[in-house]
Amino acid sequence: MREEILSVRDLHVHYPVRKAGLFGRGTVARAVNGVSFEVMKGETLGLVGESGCGKTTLGRAILRLVPSSKGGKILFRGRDITDLDNRRFRPLRKEMQMIFQDPFGSLNPRLTVGQMLGEALRVHGIVRGGEATEKRVRDLLDTVGLNREYANRYPHEFSGGQRQRVGIARALAVNPAFIICDEPVSALDVSIQSQIINLLKDLQREFGLTYLFIAHDLSVVEYISDRVAVMYLGKIVEIADGETLYANPKHPYTQALLSAIPLPELGRKKERIVLKGDLPGPLSIPEGCSFHPRCPFAMPECRERSPGLAPLADDPRHLVSCLLYQ
Numbered sequence: 001m002r003e004e005i006l007s008v009r010d011l012h013v014h015y016p017v018r019k020a021g022l023f024g025r026g027t028v029a030r031a032v033n034g035v036s037f038e039v040m041k042g043e044t045l046g047l048v049g050e051s052g053c054g055k056t057t058l059g060r061a062i063l064r065l066v067p068s069s070k071g072g073k074i075l076f077r078g079r080d081i082t083d084l085d086n087r088r089f090r091p092l093r094k095e096m097q098m099i100f101q102d103p104f105g106s107l108n109p110r111l112t113v114g115q116m117l118g119e120a121l122r123v124h125g126i127v128r129g130g131e132a133t134e135k136r137v138r139d140l141l142d143t144v145g146l147n148r149e150y151a152n153r154y155p156h157e158f159s160g161g162q163r164q165r166v167g168i169a170r171a172l173a174v175n176p177a178f179i180i181c182d183e184p185v186s187a188l189d190v191s192i193q194s195q196i197i198n199l200l201k202d203l204q205r206e207f208g209l210t211y212l213f214i215a216h217d218l219s220v221v222e223y224i225s226d227r228v229a230v231m232y233l234g235k236i237v238e239i240a241d242g243e244t245l246y247a248n249p250k251h252p253y254t255q256a257l258l259s260a261i262p263l264p265e266l267g268r269k270k271e272r273i274v275l276k277g278d279l280p281g282p283l284s285i286p287e288g289c290s291f292h293p294r295c296p297f298a299m300p301e302c303r304e305r306s307p308g309l310a311p312l313a314d315d316p317r318h319l320v321s322c323l324l325y326q
């Protein structure tokens with residue numbers, strides 16, 4: 001049995017929103033709406049769901065970049081970090097990094113890659129002195145497959161794939177144990193996507209990293225994930241070992257998502273399930289099972305009862321949130 005590195009219990013993230021109009025009352029967008037899961041040391045958990053379902057918010061809440069509501073819990077290495085003060089959280093924060101879709105979105109375009117990596121090393125006190133920093137920067141560039149000379153280049157001088165390598169180097173700079181990869185290949189060409197995914201796999205092996213790998217498409221995470229979680233309107237609706245989930249999806253939403261991607265190697269029949277209606281927003285989450293207005297199998301009770309995420313009778317590692325199985 002593998003050791004647990006992260007455990008998330010009943011996490012909620014609500015964004016306050018003001019409704020339109022002069023006297024519009026305040027309300028909340030339930031971006032993350034009761035999420036529980038754990039990640040084992042050394043594994044990759046894929047997290048998949050349509051745009052807007054709360055994946056980024058969940059990732060940011062785990063790193064405490066957005067506050068979560070009272071009652072939820074985040075445990076990292078068995079330690080409750082939900083309400084840890086900043087002084088105690090800082091050393092743990094180093095162990096948890098995030099890689100973004102656009103690695104340079106939040107960075108200073110006037111810093112060279114060497115200066116940027118050096119800054120990250122300095123802030124976290126990883127190395128001391130100019131020479132040691134330069135050496136560490138060179139090593140980091142080697143590690144992610146970039147020419148050492150690139151330390152003197154600016155972000156705009158890189159291609160998309162190279163930029164993502166720099167983003168990965170930046171995350172690795174502080175020797176993390178756990179990395180949230182938030183759609184790191186979504187903006188890249190398909191050929192470049194597999195290079196980056198292979199790099200992440202190699203780094204995982206080399207440094208014993210644990211990943212939460214976010215994507216909006218089940219096909220992207222298939223190759224890299226040990227387990228996969230599917231998210232819909234702020235909740236995880238299904239979670240299972242990758243092989244199980246792709247071969248034997250149980251939740252009607254997962255079945256619909258999978259039917260949209262061709263996976264000939266699994267010999268799956270490709271009858272496309274087209275969901276009715278539009279994806280509701282986090283301001284208007286339907287009562288009962290939140291998927292019921294779009295579900296091809298909805299029963300009358302699905303309007304009233306909200307199914308919890310529960311293990312299947314014949315596979316305790318396969319959890320589904322659907323009344324068909326409860």
Ligand SMILES: Nc1ncnc2c1ncn2[C@@H]1O[C@H](COP(=O)(O)OP(=O)(O)O)[C@@H](O)[C@H]1O
Pocket residue numbers: 015016017029031049050051052053054055056057058281282
């Ligand atoms: N700062 C914010 N304020 C209000 N609503 C937000 C904010 N950030 C995200 N949201 C809303 O929360 C929901 C989830 O967003 P996000 O976590 O970015 O989803 P995903 O990463 O799955 O696309 C979306 O409906 C989004 O509009």
Ligand code: SF4
Pocket residue numbers: 251252253289290291292293295296297298299302307321322323324
């Ligand atoms: S609980 Fe009902 S509406 Fe929800 S996914 Fe299952 S069958 Fe569909």
Ligand SMILES: [Mg+2]
Pocket residue numbers: 055056057183
């Ligand atoms: Mg996102």
